[in-house]
Amino acid sequence: MTFPYGLIATDLDGTLLRSDESISRRTRDALAAATAAGAAHIVVTGRAVPWTRHILDDLGYDGLAVCGQGAQVYDAGSHRLLTSVTLDRQLAGVALAKIEAEAGPLYLAASRDGLDGEVLVGPGYAVTGRLPATPFTDASDLWAAPLNKIYIQHPTLGDDELAAVARQTAGGFVSVAMAGEGIVELLPLGLSKATGLSLAARRLGLKAADTIAFGDMPNDIPMFGWASRGVAMANAHQELKAVADEVTASNEDDGIAVVLERLLP
Secondary structure (H helix, E strand, C coil): CCCCCCEEEECCECCCECCCCCCCHHHHHHHHHHHHCCCEEEEECCCCHHHHHHHHHHHCCCCEEEEHHHCEEEECCCCEEEEECCCCHHHHHHHHHHHHHHHCCCEEEEEECCCCCCEEECCCCCCCCCCCCEECCCHHHHCCCCEEEEEEECCCCCHHHHHHHHHHHHCCCEEEEEEECCEEEEEECCCCHHHHHHHHHHHCCCCHHHEEEEECCHHHHHHHHHCCEEEECCCCCHHHHHHCCEECCCHHHCHHHHHHHHHCC
């Protein structure tokens, strides 16, 4: 019994996870059947390892995970960080200055590198959900240790507008990703989920042509561009739906399972 794709790449939030951060029994069973039929499953998330590890542990997931928007390849079974890419802090400082010169002051947060890297949150920045974060007030704290990414929010601009301004003004210094509501990120230049996924796939002896990918936000666009087939959830951002090969049901309605069940022999 074989599955038509050697690799299933799934985003977490808004895709594999329901709004309560659980995975339905139907989706778990479909993934188990697909892996039993020969496919590998890789989680590909914008969350850095410290914000991902507890979810993977709860799932009993022991494969590779691409975290931090492609910056980190993490072995969930052995709790080891296999690769990690950090942000050039000097370039990031220039990028922030250029964005603020155009849009005005920003609210900032940052993800420190490493298995236990803290997420630092500055005044005014609204953290999504109940994820652990460390407040800071002195801007120098932001630059005191290696970072994977910087998060930016704006008092009046929406996510799409802020991401567009960031790309226009600072796109030569950093990559800009929109990963969810209120989550616009500045990343090492050229980094994307596709970068990390290609590294993880290579470790498994798999290629882009072997891959079906599932996602819901514009930060999944590079992953769709890399994979052989890209499937957007019904709840996905319009930018992702526009480049998807298929749109499935929402994350609340077992959208991944709907597709995998159809592909299972």
